[in-house]
Amino acid sequence: MKRVHVIGAGLAGLSAALAAVRGGAAVTLHEAAPQAGGRCRSYFDDKLGCVIDNGGHVIMGANRAAFAFLDEVGGRAHMVEVAPAAFPFLDLATGERWTVRPNAGRIPWWVFARARRVPGARIADFLHALGILRAGPEDTVAQFLAPGSELYRRLWDPLATSVMNADPREAAAQPMAEMVRQTFFAGEAACRPWVARAGLSRAFVDPALDLLRTRGAVLRTEHRLQRIAFAAGRADALHFADGSIPIDADDAVVLAVPHAVAPSLVPDLVAPDDARAIVNAHFRLGRPAKLPDGLPLLGLVGGTAQWLIVHDDIVSVTVSAGDALAERPNDQVIALLWRDVARAMSLEPDRPAPSRLIKEKRATFAQTPVQVARRPPPRTAWRNLALAGDWTATGLPATIEGAIRSGAAAIESLRKSMPQ
Ligand SMILES: Cc1cc2nc3c(=O)[nH]c(=O)nc-3n(C[C@H](O)[C@H](O)[C@H](O)COP(=O)(O)OP(=O)(O)OC[C@H]3O[C@@H](n4cnc5c(N)ncnc54)[C@H](O)[C@@H]3O)c2cc1C
Structure with a gap:
């Protein structure tokens, strides 16, 4: 050529x-x-007066092609790694906090360790989820993940919704299974989340x-x-x-x-x-945005916001499979999301920070x-x-x-x- x-x-x-x-x-x-x-x-956002992303993105340690790309172009230094792997969560309904900590090695024994897994999760639900590794082309994610269980509500639903940008009840199981294989069954380093340091x-x-x-x-x-x-x-x-x-x-x-x-x-x-939407809001706090544990991301359940990613004085909120939310007026969406951010970060619920809302209506194809x-x-x-x-x-x-x-x-x- x-x-x-x-x-x-x-x-x-x-x-x-x-x-x-x-x-x-x-x-x-x-x-x-x-x-x-x-x-x-x-892009530079005139309203917020700073550079923001079209939406918060997370890549995983397992993403070999992404890291080969970053290394070839010299972009890895502009990423932040969460090491050892940790996924902190907050249940907005109950106020409970926990952190999922995958272990080193290929056998994910962390599912048995109380301090590393999801509170209220039953081992049987984890074992049930293994079935996804044998999923067929017509299967959906939720078929394997015991909807109704605490494990589903507190781990699989937020994880699968963001990975597949679809409700797990409609999301195809096979691509999700591939992702599970490459992360949870590949050890701690493969599970590390990485986010952009400054865009x-x-x-x-x-x-x-x-x-x-x-x-x-x-x-x-x-x-x-x-x-x-x-x-x-x-x-x-x-x-x-x-x-x-x-x-x-x-x-x-x-x-x-x-x-x-x-x-x-x-x-x-x-x-x-067919496509599914992702709704993103960026709030500029005007002072360093810090999450508990000093980690750059936090998963939320029991509210509207799903993931928070922070850098500098910006909190970015992501809602995947956000088609219904994207149809609502912007001021309502911002109010809903700020309520969750304020709760998660102990900020004034009645004093929302300046914000930018981005509704990506065709964020990905409907998977x-x-x-x-x-x-x-x-x-x-x-x-x-x-x-x-x-x-x-x-x-x-x-x-x-x-x-x-x-x-x-x-x-x-x-x-x-x-x-x-
Ligand atoms: C809000 C949001 C959050 C996301 N979060 C994550 C995440 O956390 N982790 C993750 O891994 N992925 C995430 N994704 C998905 C990820 O961003 C996409 O998978 C990836 O960027 C797609 O890249 P692409 O090159 O395939 O497509 P695109 O980025 O869509 O590139 C296609 C390009 O083609 C151009 N184009 C269109 N028509 C024409 C034409 N006729 N002539 C010339 N050019 C044309 C477009 O302008 C565009 O620049 C997210 C996506 C969104 C929207």
Whole structure:
């Protein structure tokens, strides 16, 4: 491949671009938005007067592709690791606090240790959950997790809802099982949560763009692909508002746009066609935001807010599978979320901090069994066109790890389908 045109500069596109330059190709990234990063980015917020992320993101120690990406671009220093692995929780209904602490080694004996597991959880419920490792393509997460149990309410529900961005009663079990295999059955280090120290773009996006530029790649922002022309079994030209770019015989295209966009560009593409929302609120406290234990994150049950992530004087609140919440007026959502933040952090409930609410209505595709079955592989019917994105068939939930893997997989697929 001489030149690769990467369409979409989210993490999948950036990962594809890095893999292509590693292989010696010239790369042009075409991005519709004014900036790169897609659903994983930071921006300067005028109202809050500081840089915030589009939404709080957590990656796990197990995310090998994400760390390989961070190490290649030099972004790891901009992440904070929770080591040893710990997931602190607060039950807003009862005021109880506990911290889940996975142990070292591959056998998760922490489920038997009172000080490491969820209060009120029964060993039998943990054992029941092992069934998810044998889940079939039509199974949902909740089938294996004993809904109604304390373990479900206090661990599986918050964990699975955030990992799958879907209610566990509708979420596909197989991608969740893969995540469980790679974390809980891989030891403590694989379970460590990592968050961005001062914004996602600093860790993932800016250093990747810097590296790509030094390797000759070109990023064209506000350059939305409108149409792909096909001829003789290959993508033949890319059409943009400002003109067309012919695709030479040795050139390839990676389409790394969201699931909702790809079918409008690729004829007869079967792709997920339903999405779930994530609601995020950022509160700027005006003084350092500290959580109990000094950890950067806290899981909440029994309220509206699900996860808090803090850095500097910002508290970011995440609500996954937040479709119903996203339909409510902004002031109501902020009031609900501030009530939970104030409770969790002992702040004044009647004096909400300045805030920014971000409703990502298409945060991920709806990861139900039906939708998961629609995830396409990277390879397409056109030999020089491959697909990437968290919605492609990575076998993983729609996450940073999946997006980054998909970019490399797209380049790998092109290497196989195109004559060298
Ligand atoms: C609020 C929120 C919280 C999340 N939390 C987590 C988390 O905690 N952990 C985790 O691992 N993952 C999380 N995710 C998921 C993660 O952000 C995504 O999986 C990942 O960023 C997807 O990357 P992508 O490159 O596949 O897609 P995108 O980031 O959507 O990139 C696609 C790009 O294509 C561009 N584009 C669209 N149409 C065109 C066109 N016609 N021409 C050119 N460009 C086009 C878009 O502008 C975009 O930049 C979260 C997502 C959201 C929204």
